[in-house]
Amino acid sequence: MAATMGLTNRKKEGIQGKREDRSYRGRLIKIERSIEEDAFGRKRSCHRFTVQGVLSQKIFEHFGDVSLDMRDYYRPGEKVVHRAGYNIPAKEKKDRLEKRICIECGELVPVGQGYCSYCGSKAW
Numbered sequence: 001m002a003a004t005m006g007l008t009n010r011k012k013e014g015i016q017g018k019r020e021d022r023s024y025r026g027r028l029i030k031i032e033r034s035i036e037e038d039a040f041g042r043k044r045s046c047h048r049f050t051v052q053g054v055l056s057q058k059i060f061e062h063f064g065d066v067s068l069d070m071r072d073y074y075r076p077g078e079k080v081v082h083r084a085g086y087n088i089p090a091k092e093k094k095d096r097l098e099k100r101i102c103i104e105c106g107e108l109v110p111v112g113q114g115y116c117s118y119c120g121s122k123a124w
Contacts, residue, residue, distance in 0.1 A: 024082040026053035028089070031074050035066060045069065047106070049089055051080060062087045064106045073101055073108070 029050040036046045045068045049060045060082060062070075070088070074080075080089035088103040099108045102116035109116050116122075 021084050023084045024051065024053055024058060025092070026051040026058070026080060026082075028074055028076055028078050028080050029057070030076055031071055033069060033071055036063070038063075047071075047088075049074075049080075051082060051089060058082070060087045060089060062106060068106050070101065070106055073099075 029052050031050075032048045034046050034048075035043050037043055043066045044063045045066050047062045047064070047068075047070050049062075051058050051060065074091070079092035081092050082089045083103060086103045088101065088106055090101070090103050094100065096111070099110060100113075101107070102109055102119060102121060104121040105116060105119040107116055107118040114122065
């Protein structure tokens with residue numbers, strides 16, 4: 001039952017299935033942000049990442065807190081890596097002095113901190 005619940009959560013977050021959810025490298029074409037309401041009427045921020053790989057183009061969606069805005073962190077044309085199981089791509093090349101983004105929740109992690117203080121996962 002837990003495996004079915006995990007797949008249901010992935011579908012809600014934009015990941016369609018384990019077979020389609022593989023690590024993926026590419027170049028960020030665009031990032032869009034919109035505010036959407038869930039089934040309970042709560043507003044959430046939706047980020048859509050369009051990534052162009054060698055042979056295909058993929059779209060990844062992340063739903064988070066309404067105050068979350070990742071458009072300042074990512075720039076179109078940057079090389080990114082989508083890690084299997086997550087829906088926020090990580091930058092392939094990062095400046096050592098730049099904050100990192102948590103690919104689990106989308107919060108910015110200070111320089112030198114390896115884990116997100118908001119959700120506890122590794123900061124890529």
